[in-house]
Amino acid sequence: MAPNQRAISRLIAQAGQMLLAHGAESTLVGHITHRIGKAAGMDEVEVSLSASSLVVTTVYKEHCVTTARRSPDRGLNMRVVTQIQRICIMMEKGILDYQLAQKKIDQISPERYNRWLVVVMIGLSCAAFSRLAGGDWAVFAMTFLASACGMIVRQEFGHRHFNPLLNFAITAFVTTLISAQAVIYGIGAQPQLVMASSVLMLVPGFPLINSVADMIKGYVNMGIARFVMASLLTLATCLGIVGAMSITNVLGWVQ
Template sequence: MDSKQRMVSRLIAQAGQLLLAHGAESTLVGDVSRRIGMAASMDEVEISLTANSIVVTTLYKEHCITTARKCPDKGLNMRAVTQVQRICIMMEKGILDYRMAQKKMDAISPERYNRWLVLVMIGLSCACFSRLAGGDAGVFMMTFLASSAGMLVRQELGHRHFNPLLNFAVTAFTTTLVSAQAVIYQIGAQPQLVMASSVLMLVPGFPLINSVADMVKGYIHMGVARFVMASLLTLATCLGIVAAMNVTNVFGWII
């Protein structure tokens, strides 16, 4: 029985670790982890979350086990989150026992879209924002080029595991450096729109949304931690933009 409780505790910790590392909100992490434990016949399951770790306590036949796991940020990946949820549901329906669930949990691989597809779609999305703001074809093309160049730099730095703050600052610098050429050479009717639209890919929307959701649902410390991180990413982006503006001496969209 002690062996079963240990295996289930590790399964719960692994599930929570995957959810937290890939961007799930705290309520979802806690609920899914508890449901997995209860589906595996545990009497009680308690979850404690911090910004980069998870602590799991299980109670089974008056025997208590506590385990902790570090949860380094691995970037947003809803595929990994939905796979963990699917395993939870299959356990609740009796399709999987805890041993089979462990094998499926070990097999979860956070696959990502092709990097070139992501680069093109990010470029198009920022270019579409410039079009919605009133830009013409020249502005559209320059926004596409600037945001695509910035995304390429962001992907390369991310692949090499640079600090996210440095990543955002360098990406913002590169993007603004390229977009400033539209103002220097007067490409398009409103070239200043290129500088404003091309950096929209760096808005940390998901962390900000999760931070508010966590605070509203009672996870105050998690919400504050995520809000601070999102604010630091925004600050890094601003520093990169201002640095590029000073290098090119172009301050188009903020004047």
């Protein structure tokens, strides 16, 4: 067995673990890990993926090393994905060896935008949808308020590592509770648009797109797992919306 095969296997496993945890589609995870292994001198690299883990096997001169890693969801972060892709390309071009690549991967941190910038931009995006649907500026303002407050709640629960399903349900509840005030007090020409637009931030678009992409490209089990999780997030959102509508006795967009 090559003296560095274990270290290379750990490098490949760590790269795949980070890609999977931060929202990369399964095909990309498989391709990047295979390319890293080949660039590091391995004869063969095989990766098996599941919803929350991966198994990596490397072969070098008929010696085989297999390692498994858990990969819990860390939230979408394309910066991590692109950083690992850059490391892979530099290894293929001979700029990095596996030791330097390991140091660079260890230095990758999932940096995020300023939380208040995210709150403002989410509020504006949902409010823009209300305008596109025909709402006036009063509807725009109420949608901004409801979705911004909902995003603050979502961030606080996410920061405290609550279950994502509970997070989505409570966020939808609070957002709908605030947006229902527009209907109760008749704010704007079409106040029901506030209730419909303010919860659009909770649509799990990225997981749904990844699930379809995985199934089309042959990773059926991964696609099904991601689709089920996205469906559960949608169900949790619906429960939060219905709960708030029941308390306020406002049917909102159903009317």
